[in-house]
Amino acid sequence: MTSETVDSAAPTGFTLRPMNEAMIELSVNAAARREADHPRSAVAAIAKPLTLESGSILAPLRIAYQTYGVLNADRSNAVLVCHALTADQHAANIHPLTGKPGWWSTMIGPGLPIDTNRFFVICSNVVGGCMGTTGPASTDPATGEPYGLNLPMVTIGDMVDAQAALIDHLGIPDLFCVAGGSMGGMQVLQWASSHPGRVFSALPIATAAKHSAQNIAFDEVGRQAITADPDWRGGRYLLEGAIPRKGLAVARMAAHITYLSEPALQRKFGRNLQDRDARSFGFDADFQIESYLRHQGASFVERFDANSYLYVTRAMDYFDLAANHGGSLANAFRDTKTRFCVVSFTSDWLFPTEGSRQIVHALNAAAANVSFVEIATDKGHDAFLLDVPELIATTKGFIDSAAKVRGLPEA
Amino acid sequence: MTSETVDSAAPTGFTLRPMNEAMIELSVNAAARREADHPRSAVAAIAKPLTLESGSILAPLRIAYQTYGVLNADRSNAVLVCHALTADQHAANIHPLTGKPGWWSTMIGPGLPIDTNRFFVICSNVVGGCMGTTGPASTDPATGEPYGLNLPMVTIGDMVDAQAALIDHLGIPDLFCVAGGSMGGMQVLQWASSHPGRVFSALPIATAAKHSAQNIAFDEVGRQAITADPDWRGGRYLLEGAIPRKGLAVARMAAHITYLSEPALQRKFGRNLQDRDARSFGFDADFQIESYLRHQGASFVERFDANSYLYVTRAMDYFDLAANHGGSLANAFRDTKTRFCVVSFTSDWLFPTEGSRQIVHALNAAAANVSFVEIATDKGHDAFLLDVPELIATTKGFIDSAAKVRGLPEA
Numbered sequence: 001m002t003s004e005t006v007d008s009a010a011p012t013g014f015t016l017r018p019m020n021e022a023m024i025e026l027s028v029n030a031a032a033r034r035e036a037d038h039p040r041s042a043v044a045a046i047a048k049p050l051t052l053e054s055g056s057i058l059a060p061l062r063i064a065y066q067t068y069g070v071l072n073a074d075r076s077n078a079v080l081v082c083h084a085l086t087a088d089q090h091a092a093n094i095h096p097l098t099g100k101p102g103w104w105s106t107m108i109g110p111g112l113p114i115d116t117n118r119f120f121v122i123c124s125n126v127v128g129g130c131m132g133t134t135g136p137a138s139t140d141p142a143t144g145e146p147y148g149l150n151l152p153m154v155t156i157g158d159m160v161d162a163q164a165a166l167i168d169h170l171g172i173p174d175l176f177c178v179a180g181g182s183m184g185g186m187q188v189l190q191w192a193s194s195h196p197g198r199v200f201s202a203l204p205i206a207t208a209a210k211h212s213a214q215n216i217a218f219d220e221v222g223r224q225a226i227t228a229d230p231d232w233r234g235g236r237y238l239l240e241g242a243i244p245r246k247g248l249a250v251a252r253m254a255a256h257i258t259y260l261s262e263p264a265l266q267r268k269f270g271r272n273l274q275d276r277d278a279r280s281f282g283f284d285a286d287f288q289i290e291s292y293l294r295h296q297g298a299s300f301v302e303r304f305d306a307n308s309y310l311y312v313t314r315a316m317d318y319f320d321l322a323a324n325h326g327g328s329l330a331n332a333f334r335d336t337k338t339r340f341c342v343v344s345f346t347s348d349w350l351f352p353t354e355g356s357r358q359i360v361h362a363l364n365a366a367a368a369n370v371s372f373v374e375i376a377t378d379k380g381h382d383a384f385l386l387d388v389p390e391l392i393a394t395t396k397g398f399i400d401s402a403a404k405v406r407g408l409p410e411a
Numbered sequence: 412m413t414s415e416t417v418d419s420a421a422p423t424g425f426t427l428r429p430m431n432e433a434m435i436e437l438s439v440n441a442a443a444r445r446e447a448d449h450p451r452s453a454v455a456a457i458a459k460p461l462t463l464e465s466g467s468i469l470a471p472l473r474i475a476y477q478t479y480g481v482l483n484a485d486r487s488n489a490v491l492v493c494h495a496l497t498a499d500q501h502a503a504n505i506h507p508l509t510g511k512p513g514w515w516s517t518m519i520g521p522g523l524p525i526d527t528n529r530f531f532v533i534c535s536n537v538v539g540g541c542m543g544t545t546g547p548a549s550t551d552p553a554t555g556e557p558y559g560l561n562l563p564m565v566t567i568g569d570m571v572d573a574q575a576a577l578i579d580h581l582g583i584p585d586l587f588c589v590a591g592g593s594m595g596g597m598q599v600l601q602w603a604s605s606h607p608g609r610v611f612s613a614l615p616i617a618t619a620a621k622h623s624a625q626n627i628a629f630d631e632v633g634r635q636a637i638t639a640d641p642d643w644r645g646g647r648y649l650l651e652g653a654i655p656r657k658g659l660a661v662a663r664m665a666a667h668i669t670y671l672s673e674p675a676l677q678r679k680f681g682r683n684l685q686d687r688d689a690r691s692f693g694f695d696a697d698f699q700i701e702s703y704l705r706h707q708g709a710s711f712v713e714r715f716d717a718n719s720y721l722y723v724t725r726a727m728d729y730f731d732l733a734a735n736h737g738g739s740l741a742n743a744f745r746d747t748k749t750r751f752c753v754v755s756f757t758s759d760w761l762f763p764t765e766g767s768r769q770i771v772h773a774l775n776a777a778a779a780n781v782s783f784v785e786i787a788t789d790k791g792h793d794a795f796l797l798d799v800p801e802l803i804a805t806t807k808g809f810i811d812s813a814a815k816v817r818g819l820p821e822a
Contacts, residue, residue, distance in 0.1 A: 228657035246639035281564035
């Protein structure tokens with residue numbers, strides 16, 4: 001715990017944190033991953049214990065986060081970006097483990113929709129995650145060992161409440177915008193519902209107000225793949241010096257298929273062979289799609305913790321915003337003053353447009369200010385992470401318009 | 412090898428084989444599964460070695476099969492039914508391992524589309540399978556041990572050539588009809604292409620002339636799940652007294668999702684909880700869909716061999732009928748006299764209608780006699796196995812009409 005930066009006071013002006021080579025070259029080892037391995041993310045030690053949706057208490061709570069841009073004097077320009085299942089707080093900087101650009105570097109930066117010349121952008125690792133925020137790899141104060149499966153279950157609501165504690169910690173009264181895709185979009189909806197007075201605008205992308213049976217099914221396959229790996233060791237692999245690499249890789253491969261559309265797979269890979277002129281009549285990765293999936297699985301295990309995968313998928317499964325409001329999604333947004341922009345993609349079969357329509361219908365029933373855009377693309381669910389011109393244009397238009405209403409100066 | 416029935420002579424009249432309790436109560440153990448465990452299927456010992464598409468030679472070749480109905484005097488009423496990935500020869504009888512009705516008992520029987528009062532129906536286990544036909548669990552004559560991964564790779568073309576050898580063995584000059592769904596449909600197309608003079612009518616259902624990138628991707632996930640299981644033992648698990656149960660179960664779970672449509676999952680399971688009133692905030696199977704998938708995985712490993720899963724999925728991946736005909740699917744059916752009925756289902760996302768359309772376009776280009784029906788159902792790919800009235804009506808109409816042209820007497 002010596003090498004990390006822990007904020008103890010609420011700051012008034014942040015600047016973009018520069019990355020350096022040392023961060024990129026951090027050694028990669030999922031089993032050894034600890035909070036201390038991520039010294040470059042700020043880590044907030046939240047003093048108040050977090051009461052979880054299950055009734056359990058989580059303490060201590062530490063939240064790792066990145067910021068970009070500068071908080072203005074009246075603290076009115078903060079944008080919270082919420083990450084998806086396997087992403088983290090490194091939204092717009094080079095990732096310290098992979099050396100790749102942040103997962104939303106198409107959206108966050110000077111002149112981009114979430115303009116770091118205008119806004120103070122915060123992205124924190126979710127509770128249950130594995131990049132510095134309290135999660136199953138964190139130390140259980142009751143035992144002095146990694147939590148493993150002793151971490152209480154966390155929900156999307158718990159993730160949002162932890163983010164709210166971080167915002168409090170940073171001395172930010174309310175957020176100009178909360179934005180995210182997929183599980184990040186779930187958090188956006190939850191924010192608007194749980195903390196309506198603190199969200200001026202909300203941008204849920206490629207998401208739904210509840211996880212579908214098919215989504216739960218794919219999550220369960222991933223969990224079964226992980227727990228089937230003997231190196232998972234009943235969740236105690238960190239203590240026992242093992243890593244369930246194979247199980248986690250299979251989980252990632254199965255999930256990865258769901259992020260892409262069939263037409264995009266056809267266009268990108270088709271039946272193309274990988275580095276060979278003919279089929280091998282064997283079980284090598286003859287096809288490019290096989291080689292690609294194997295690579296996705298293998299690289300994922302170098303940056304993600306298997307138990308976190310269990311917890312965070314479970315949080316998504318449990319998400320059902322209407323169920324917590326008497327079965328009515330409109331009730332979840334009753335009297336909301338938040339301005340919404342809901343975005344879906346035509347070829348997203350994991351979070352189809354129908355789920356976004358249900359959100360829009362509920363917002364309409366709640367008389368909310370909502371716009372809805374279904375973007376035509378063949379890029380599937382992953383479109384929210386990609387440089388899709390209509391996505392950039394739509395979100396920029398929405399955010400600029402909301403900023404004007406909020407009275408924020410132009411860039 | 413003492414308890415099985417091996418045909419050595421071509422018969423002229425078969426009768427429906429009755430099932431008995433002993434067959435249903437056969438002990439279930441995938442590891443111990445051997446050809447000798449399936450005494451009730453007839454097994455044809457094919458004298459001529461089978462030259463595989465890879466160039467390898469497979470010998471000896473044994474083919475396990477079931478028959479229903481009676482072959483007529485001029486041997487003109489034979490229907491070959493081709494099974495899908497995880498099915499077998501038990502198309503219309505109680506399955507000896509599961510005790511459940513045959514996988515196409517909705518289609519095969521007195522008064523049904525494949526009418527056992529009129530037709531002599533043959534269904535054989537595919538080469539590479541695990542229910543009595545030569546496959547990876549069979550004895551390799553070179554070693555006296557189970558083949559495991561020493562079995563040469565087999566293709567859809569090889570499966571069909573083995574079936575042709577069986578038909579020869581049975582003394583049947585040509586088939587009135589070849590019918591099947593999914594991988595069974597691939598075999599139907601291959602039959603019409605490889606043995607055009609021996610197929611009077613062809614009924615490919617919920618299939619495609621090539622496996623898509625997405626299909627290969629899902630197959631690869633299944634194979635990775637199996638080979639990740641330490642009990643797979645590099646494919647030598649039968650020799651070492653192990654069974655890769657967990658890996659095979661994960662493979663089945665992932666595949667099973669692809670057999671169902673999202674709307675059907677929603678209708679059947681939705682977010683319903685399994686035997687509980689509230690979420691457990693844990694990793695039990697809280698949701699019915701989880702419980703259902705776990706059951707599918709667990710029951711599958713009791714009846715299917717893991718190495719067969721590798722081989723048969725690979726055969727599907729390799730299927731690309733046009734590639735073997737200069738890239739032109741129409742060439743695969745050039746000068747065909749076969750009458751075709753192509754059937755797809757609106758909610759089948761594993762073998763979407765588009766794949767059937769490509770078949771139909773190629774058949775049109777080859778000036779073939781073809782009808783095409785896309786059936787509206789939310790039952791997904793599995794619809795071909797279910798009692799879908801429009802499927803029954805369509806196939807019955809096609810077969811009855813073809814029988815009339817063939818000059819077969821009415822029932």
